[in-house]
Structures are given as structure tokens and as C-alpha cells.
Amino acid sequence: MTGKKSYGAKKGHESEVVQSIEQGNPSEVAHAAFIVANYKGTIPKQKPKRVGKWLFFVAERFVDDTWKNVKQAVEDGKLWTTAKVSTAWRSKGGTYVLCVYTYDCDDEKDVMSIRNYLREMGFKRPTSYKSDNQTLSGVYSDVSSGFAMYKA
Numbered sequence: 001m002t003g004k005k006s007y008g009a010k011k012g013h014e015s016e017v018v019q020s021i022e023q024g025n026p027s028e029v030a031h032a033a034f035i036v037a038n039y040k041g042t043i044p045k046q047k048p049k050r051v052g053k054w055l056f057f058v059a060e061r062f063v064d065d066t067w068k069n070v071k072q073a074v075e076d077g078k079l080w081t082t083a084k085v086s087t088a089w090r091s092k093g094g095t096y097v098l099c100v101y102t103y104d105c106d107d108e109k110d111v112m113s114i115r116n117y118l119r120e121m122g123f124k125r126p127t128s129y130k131s132d133n134q135t136l137s138g139v140y141s142d143v144s145s146g147f148a149m150y151k152a
Contacts, residue, residue, distance in 0.1 A: 017031055018031065019032065020034040020036045026096050034086055038081060039074055039081040046080070048103045049103060052104075052130060053100060054115060055099055055130065056123055058098050067098065080101055083100045086098075102114050105132075112150070126152065129148055
């Protein structure tokens, strides 16, 4: 890491690591695999059907500020109800994965509206989208591998 203080367990001490937490900077958290943002408003959102997510790979030097902006957008109801980011414990080579969820991977209009909003937030590079069913089936891919449901 880049001189930042890490909190919690180190890699290799998996029994001390929890799946997710709701607070912290991704580059500093080492006791959880992910940090999760959830919409806390009272306006009804779409109920989940076939959940999916846009995947972004973010360098360590950008991850804390990027996460802060995405978390705020989720909490403000500008994105669907959930996003998550990997932490220092789970990062690979200083790269973090950021997932922005949508309620139904088959609702292309909604999936693309979320992608367009993310572009407005600064996510300009092409990226891939996959369903949670793909993740649960062990399908891991990037924008070039051909497994993505959507690429934009």
C-alpha cells in the first residue's frame, strides 16, 4: 500500500475477516472483503428480480475518492439500492473492484440508464456488466472475454 494505515487482519488470516462492512476507506480496510453502500431512503425502489452489476477496476490511488462518490450516489437514490467495493484485504496488485448493482439484468433500459449516470460521474472507460447468476456460477470475466451480458 501507499503509506496508508491498514486496519484489521492481514491476508492469510481469513478467519478474522468478515464478508462486508458499511464504513471505511477501501485502501485502509483489511478486516473485511468488501465495503457496501445501501440506499436508506423511503422512496420505493424497484424490487430485485434478476440482479446484476457494472464492474469497474480502480487503481488504489483513486479508490477512496471514487468509492466516496459512488456511496453518496447510492445513498442519495441516484443509483439503485446497492454498490460495493473490494478492500485492501482483497485488492489484487493495487487494483480494486467496484460493483454497481441494478435490480434486473434483463431490463436493458434500466441497466443502460445506470451506466449513463456512471459515465456522468466520470466512469468513461468501457466496462462489463454481468448478472449475479453468472457470479454464483463462477463466471468471471472482463470487458474483452465475451462473457459480459453488456459492454459499454
